[in-house]
Amino acid sequence: MAVPHIQLSVAVILLLVLLSGCNARIHKLRLENETRFAIDLNNFGFFANGFLKVSLSSLWLNDTVNYSIYLVGFSLSRSRVNGVLSYTAEETEACPPTKTTNDEPLILFLIDSKHLLVNVSAMGVQDNFLIAKAKSDEPKEKKKVTKRAADDSNGEPGKSDTNQDDDKEIPGGQEKVPPANEKSNPVEDAKKPEETTFLLNNSVNPILALDKRNGLYNFSFRLVIGPKDQGLYSLKFHYCRNKMAGVKLPYALTLDVVEKNPGSFLSAAEIPLSRLYICMAGVFFAAAMVWVYTLMKHRYSVFKIHWLMAALAFTKSTSLVFHSINYHFINIEGHPIEGWAVMYYITHLLKGALLFITLALIGTGWAFVKYILSDKEKKIFMIVIPLQVLANVAYIIIESTEEGYSEYYLWKEILFLVDLICCGAILFPVVWSIRHLQEASSTDGKAAMNLEKLKLFRHYYVMIVCYIYFTRIIAILLKITMPFQWQWCYEFLVEVSTLIFFVLTGYKFRPASNNPYLQLPLDEEDVEMDEVVTESGALEGISKVKKTSNGRERQKEPTL
Template sequence: MAEVQRGCGLAGYLLLLLLMLHGCKARIHKLTLENETRFAVDLNNFGFYANGTLDVNLTSLRLHSDPRMNYSTYPIGFTLSRSRVNGILTLTPEENEACPLSLKEPTNNEPLILFLINVDNLSVTMKAISGKDNVLTAEPKTDKTKGQRTAREAPEVKPETNAEKPGNKQAESQKEAAPVKEKTEEQPEAKVSGEAEKVDENKFYLEKTKEVILALGKVNNSYNFSFHMVIGSLAQGLYSLKFHNCNNRLPGVKLPYSFTVEVTEKNPGGYLSAPEIPLSRLYICMAGVFFVAAMVWVYTLLKHRYSVFKIHWLMSALAFTKSMSLVFHSINFHFINTKGHTIEGWAVMYYITHLLKGALLFITLALIGTGWAFVKYILSDKEKKIFMIVIPLQVLANVAYIIIESTEEGSSDYYLWKEILFLVDLICCGAILFPVVWSIRHLQEASSTDGKAAMNLEKLKLFRHYYVMIVCYIYFTRIIAILLKVTMPFQWQWCYEFLVEVSTLIFFVMTGYKFRPASNNPYLQLPQDEEDVEMDEVVTESGALEGISKVKKTSNGRERQKESTF
């Protein structure tokens, strides 16, 4: 176990160093890509309620000149699409074969908005393909020769009469009350009215306006533009914002580009995505439940102190660490909702407790599976190798999780670390099953070779129950809960986290109940077989001890005798 402790200590130092180098998860995103060659970049996914807002500010877009670039046939720009099935790709396989920016007609009733960047005439063409009732606010491109904005397919804003404008009503009432005014009093009113008309000219209702030509700025060979969008009540849902360079869809073409984009997403109640809004309250409530369970467990240990083993206290440490991790997780989501980002100190505390919780969970499960402390105090070589594999993998999995949390979704390493986390998690889950399987096989062999078959069968039954519990826990939290997540309505996806936490609580309670410190526990009713074998070997080594027998009491109070073999 000394190697294990040194490994955990090293992992702690590595984690602290990592936290000093990486930022924290936020909902105000800023992504900078240099010499990127991907044809599609997933900038972010967010669940919007009605009146939620999306602000996108593209700066420093630089396109490396290349004769192979054909922006008319293979455009560049953004797509904003709503998911059909809560997080699953919006585009169909047929649509994915072609560049999404080249779509002409809607293939479904889901909102899909395209922003096509044209660097030749410094414009951005916004195409609303089934735009629902979203409202876009952006600077339109003006025709310098005519002094008019370029918007197609009917004005997006109805011409409002003077009776429909609250400001003009007030002006008319004031005019009727005082038909003659001084010139100095009329100027501020005219200025305010002019500003209101300017704001109206930049607002487009996508339910009616299908195409708008927006302005594209240029500064020192870099391009920029921005837009603000309000999600309507008919268009709320999970949205995916992506950047596309369709030139790089061609075989063998990898044309580099660079840009910086700032994305701010917000719901009426804060910066959290719709499925994440209840998570802060969920985590703090579950933290209280785990804390109560931990206190009940400690009370049980103190009540049966003569039947307590070291692993029982390790189980209590796991429960308290889980509770603390949920508290800091709740605090993180609270600050994200109110400020758009986490507070670094609270994020560090959460990551530390998250790492400790993960390590303690797998160590405890593996130790229980081997029967350590209950039946034997020494791990076999095979079991030691399992620990030397599982613990570093758990450290790697937690480091991968931290990197994912602190990395923007659009960065090139995001999905790599996500795949590493998924793979390592599956390996760890499979590895902790090996000690249980070995213990079951050992008990099956012992039941057929010695005279304590009935007791061994009782323990075998307990191990089989424990094995089934672990398999069900892994299967539910890694597969079933995820399937439920992608089939739920977007505003109910927080139930995925609720199901995972409740299943973890049930698993903890059932494990504690089966291996509780009590005189009627099947583990504690059995004699220590390994100690019997060692004592027999010591007694028979010396000829001077011939005829001496060892007397040992069983759990029912009777004495049994083992005669020396000599």
Template sequence: MAAAHRGAVAAGYLLLLLLTGCNARIHKLTLKNETRVAVDLNNFGFYANGTLEVNLVSLRIPEQLVNYSVHPVGFTLSRSRVNGVLSYTAEETETCPLTLTKFTNNEPLILFLIDIDNLSVNVKVMGDQDNVLIAKSKAEVSKGVRTARDTSALPAATIGGEKPSSSEDNAAQEPETKLNKQEVDSVVLEKTVQTAVEAAKVEETFQLEKTKQMSLSLDKVNGSYSFSFHMVFSLLAEGLYTLKFHYCQNRVPGVKKPYSLSVEVTEHNPDGYLSAAEIPLSRLYIGMAGVFFTAAMVWVYTLMKHRYSVFKIHWLMAALAFTKSVSLVFHSINYHFINTEGHPIEGWAVMYYITHLLKGALLFITLALIGTGWAFVKYILSDKEKKIFMIVIPLQVLANVAFIIIESTEEGSSEYYLWKEILFLVDLICCGAILFPVVWSIRHLQEASSTDGKAAMNLEKLKLFRHYYVMIVCYIYFTRIIAILLKVTMPFQWQWCYEFLVEVSTLIFFVLTGYKFRPASNNPYLQLPLDEEDVEMDEVVTESGALEGISKVKKTCNGREHQRESTL
């Protein structure tokens, strides 16, 4: 427990540092010296009238001459069939998606091809489209620039004032004309700049249709390229969309040219900043928090009712239920602020991560203690059982740190996938590690049932721990495998059911564990042999939790055998 507390404190300090750069559904990603071929910017489920705003703040690519028609640079926006599986992956797995010229699938796919030679972004539309694109048109900006250029080429006298009536007047006013020319040049320059700025603010609305192409404006400042666009999704275009950046030149074997990227992405649904699959989560978590709190209160009532049969681990189970409830409350609050503000409130987010860390540590500690039979069968842990705790607790701290980093890191950063793999691996190791104590307890009970003459009691305990082993295995399989498979097969707006199934399965697992190991006199781990001759020296008394730690010791005095109870 002390190790878990220290881990929680360490993780708390870490998450305070991480949350500083976290912007949730308002994403700001900056990459320097990046060499990845594709960068996943975000996945988001859009309802009708949902909006996507993308602002490429800065893109710096190598200055070497590259044929961008063969190795293009740009973005793809595609609708996923299921979560994590893009619509175009089945088309060309080894080819850069930006080079696709035909698309047999009807799923929407939009390509944004950056043409640095012509300072434009060519937009190619494939599949069935019913969206609206709002962006600076290349044609409109070019028209504004031409207008500014024509204005600057007008005669100075026409701009500066009336045309002189005669050559004599021109000769008389020559000094004044020279001065006017300087003023005119200044006015022309100002008007040119002003016209160009106004032209740059022009945004055109495009109704996207299949096989339609258009050209957007690309700005270049000090070798850095930038552009932006705004997308509005219609009713027929609802779905789970994935935005990616592609640098196809690095697909060539042996070529790894670095580039720098800074992009801002903002997604919004009509009801807030949450994705379609996340909108119900705030209500789900607060509802499940109430259910877990009710279950915890019922458990405490049971402990108070049978207080003479209560062990310390029973109170640890109560602490786990309350911690789980509090964690869900903070999780709900966190999602509420993300939906309304577009980013979490740091104070609430920190509270959620701390309670989430404590809940994870308490869960695995409790499961491991029950699995070893601590308090139910024995009051000491063997060396190999202690090693399990020395492994599981640090791994749980690492898993929670990985979870915090994933939640606080943009999906497009390279660290995101590294920590995601660490979290998956560490979680599987922890789940496997807590099965070992249960297996050891089952083996110990099997050996004891055939050697110490108390077969009936040990067989009842053996049945209890076998049921517990099956419960843990079913819980792990359902929450780690089956629920995930269900998630990727559900429609995008129903993927919140994955979280619902996980929480319900956790509740069922807690209730079954509490029922199996409830403090009651008729449970097999509280049964004692009736004959005193069967009680061996130093055998642990397990009649009630109030006598926890009491043993019976035989003592011979003046030839007579006496029994006394002594506290260990």
């Protein structure tokens, strides 16, 4: 079919346009004329000694508004239990920075543009270290008290923080954390502003410096995760003026975010994925080789659909290989290598197309018992294949777009909806085949064989429903209830269920003489073929000759 070629062309165009701006775990976000009062920047699972570095630059605000009243800033919330984030859908309708008391682990960075400062508030139990430039006009005695409190809380002598860079040792005997993608430059290091380390808790509310140049605000901070505070974090930007005043004023900002765990740029739940994908690629490849061996062994019972099933298995294996390579480079570089990412997306496109085409063709009985698709079946392909193209386009855009952009959520909803429509559409050919076999088993002389085929199609229908239900619903529910570091099990369950589904489908429709789906009638021609022959008026009166079991020829009466 020409559909995979169409998908390949669309993929190449999109990848060239989108991947150039994809930065994966090193995020670069630029928003202009933005009016949203809350922007979800990213979710990331941190282990102990992981760090979050945020650099806000070119923040433009309407100077006619008093932003010390209409709060603007960041919120960093940690998951309550396991992987469920702190703010539910109802809570996001409110403006979180306006909350003054909260027992949940939450850190607020509230920007006061009038006094050029950033107020930091830590709520709940905190064990994190904040490294940032403190407000210059803050009394020195207060700084010393803050540093002494940080040292005393860990039971170790104090360390000087006045000229502390990102790669210096932090208080409390924590492990050294090198800065991400930064090279040492003595000249630039000498120009760096003095930074202070704060141990965040309820009694310490640091005040950070806010710079203003040419009407644009900027500041940065670095948060090191403590041993007791590892978990799944959600970083958001809030512009509460548009929520509280009810009038949407535009604003603009440029944001650089670096998230890193010890030795890895991947989130805690993503670190095992590279090894998982390469192992599953080997399993799918082994299954594909076994399938090819079966086809060669029973070559006289092989149909075209069997080779299409083999192509699907090999494409799935190749897609997992490139997926593993893609995660490997994100793990060590913080961003994908564009060439490997392009190869992964191309194989992902082909795998998605082959999967739905193969499932639909098996459901219609194509190549096994007939070589002609009915008009209803052709319409299914005309619907499913374009929707698959749209789903793959949405997937590429989601993977190549920062979460903070408004388009991200639009394409995410499109992907979810289109995927469900495709999964539902491929069930129709199976239902039609079951209905046809039910009618045929009561009208012709091959009731026993049709009942065997009917049983097989019913099993296939149940298999598809279970596969869709598990991978789209059950696995997602398991993901949100697992601890944050075990959420990679979601991908493991999806891949294992896909492997089981492929193996069961191959076993049910294997090329073998004892497969009821592939057995040919022994007495008379299929009822469907008789209907096809007699539908045309030009073929009326044509009789067919067939040899009987004793070798004599028997003439079948023409159907009028």
